[in-house]
Amino acid sequence: MTRDGRAAQEVLADQFRITAQLSALTGEYHRLLQQVAAAGFARQMAEDAAPETLALARRAEQAAKQTAETCALQIIDLEKRLSALGRELAAST
Template sequence: MTAPRDEKQALLTEQFATTAALSALTGEYHRLLQRCAAAGFARQMLEQGDAEALAEAAETEAQARSIAEACHQRIEDMEQRLNALSREIAALR
């Protein structure tokens, strides 16, 4: 009797921890999107200027976008894990 209850408690604990981590990661993702927007704006401002500065700004924008995309992928992975945990918890009921 306690084994299913202990298993359910462990799943609920993991679900809570994953939700908290997802919340923090979502906040980070939004900050990264703001950084992408700022880098894109900086690049646009330099389009009529120095080619070297423009290349550097474009590289900064690409790096920011790459980091944001990786963060987005981690968010999707965590969301899938949460869905799987929900299904496991529902199966124990």
């Protein structure tokens, strides 16, 4: 048993669940990075266009970056939780 009374099997189940979430989120993050790149390319292409078009492209690029950054923060959080579970499991043995 771990120090808070959880069985090792429960900790392992949590590790498995978080690992699956981390895997899915990592795939989503890579997709978002592709969107950031595409939005950046669209902004570059719009630099010779009308000011309104360029402004729209800049906003789209910024939105894509913010979404990717949010996803990256979620990944960091999951990695920390996974690490904490590893320490919890190690302490139980």
